Amino acid sequence: KARQAEDSPVAVFHASMHAQTLLTLQLESDLRQALHERALIVHYQPIVTLAEQRLSSMEALVRWPHPTRGLMAPNVFIPLAEALDLVHELGMQVLEQVCADLARWQSEGYTPPPVSVNLSARQLSRPALATELLDAIARHRVSPASIRIEVTESLFARPDGPAKAALQQLRQAGVMVLIDDFGTGFSALSYLHTIPCDVVKLDGSFVRSLTDDARLRAIVRRSIELVHDLGIAVVAECIETEDQATLLHEMHCDYGQGYLFSRPLPADAMTARLPPPLALAG
Numbered sequence: 112k113a114r115q116a117e118d119s120p121v122a123v124f125h126a127s128m129h130a131q132t133l134l135t136l137q138l139e140s141d142l143r144q145a146l147h148e149r150a151l152i153v154h155y156q157p158i159v160t161l162a163e164q165r166l167s168s169m170e171a172l173v174r175w176p177h178p179t180r181g182l183m184a185p186n187v188f189i190p191l192a193e194a195l196d197l198v199h200e201l202g203m204q205v206l207e208q209v210c211a212d213l214a215r216w217q218s219e220g221y222t223p224p225p226v227s228v229n230l231s232a233r234q235l236s237r238p239a240l241a242t243e244l245l246d247a248i249a250r251h252r253v254s255p256a257s258i259r260i261e262v263t264e265s266l267f268a269r270p271d272g273p274a275k276a277a278l279q280q281l282r283q284a285g286v287m288v289l290i291d292d293f294g295t296g297f298s299a300l301s302y303l304h305t306i307p308c309d310v311v312k313l314d315g316s317f318v319r320s321l322t323d324d325a326r327l328r329a330i331v332r333r334s335i336e337l338v339h340d341l342g343i344a345v346v347a348e349c350i351e352t353e354d355q356a357t358l359l360h361e362m363h364c365d366y367g368q369g370y371l372f373s374r375p376l377p378a379d380a381m382t383a384r385l386p387p388p389l390a391l392a393g
């Protein structure tokens with residue numbers, strides 16, 4: 112009798128809905144627990160100069176070592192954290208960990224390059240955001256110049272939101288502002304002159320199609336030129352091949368990030384990529 116009910120499409124639909132809901136609820140409580148235990152970790156991905164492929168900065172990318180699901184990528188749990196209004200708490204934990212790693216590297220004699228931290232658009236609507244970030248940086252006694260923030264361009268759809276004031280305040284304190292996923296939103300080039308930023312990160316989707324699309328190459332080349340004319344530097348994301356790196360360097364793109372240079376690395380593995388402490392440099 113139960114058999115029949117299970118096989119009906121409606122019952123199957125309900126069963127899978129139920130499973131989905133349970134899964135989300137489980138993840139939700141796991142995420143709260145992880146934040147409570149400060150269990151999230153940070154990986155670092157090198158950003159290099161395209162001219163010499165020398166380490167210039169690094170991006171902090173959050174990871175969740177889940178007790179049963181393994182190391183989880185942010186695309187899975189950042190949207191959940193946003194929906195649960197936990198993304199600011201998460202972002203602050205990432206910043207704290209980055210500051211702690213920077214302070215530790217410095218105490219060990221390394222001179223780590225600046226680290227950029229991703230901010231969720233939801234964080235930018237907090238009136239006190241800049242102060243909260245600067246307080247955390249000061250508490251760890253690292254220089255504001257050693258921290259950078261990455262924000263996506265969708266933030267600027269509103270012409271004069273609170274975000275710009277926060278970005279100004281951060282830049283005045285020495286924290287550089289990077290525009291992430293540049294080119295994926297609405298007419299990027301038409302608003303860029305109004306945004307307080309220092310660097311744009313050309314989205315990986317452009318980099319991927321560069322080598323076999325001549326018209327896209329023309330657009331990217333001119334965009335880099337225009338961004339430079341505004342006094343803003345350019346990082347290309349998701350560089351995976353030598354051809355892409357060469358092409359972007361020829362287009363005067365300043366920096367590159369991607370698997371060609373390095374995957375995101377745990378802090379310990381990143382240590383080995385830092386310029387060695389002076390005492391060891393001989």
Ligand code: C2E
Binds near residue numbers: 186228
């Ligand atoms: P994003 O800020 O654009 O970060 C770049 C993503 O591209 C990272 O994915 C990185 O691992 C990946 N990537 C780097 N090089 C390559 C490459 O050569 N090929 C390919 N296919 N991918 C590459 P990840 O770490 O999974 O992060 C995904 C997104 O999650 C990030 O995109 C960012 O928007 C968000 N995210 C990461 N950490 C944080 C965080 O601490 N806070 C917030 N709010 N968002 C974060």
Ligand code: MG
Binds near residue numbers: 170229261291
């Ligand atoms: Mg980013």
Ligand code: MG
Binds near residue numbers: 291292312348
């Ligand atoms: Mg990006």
Ligand code: MG
Binds near residue numbers: 291292348
């Ligand atoms: Mg991206």
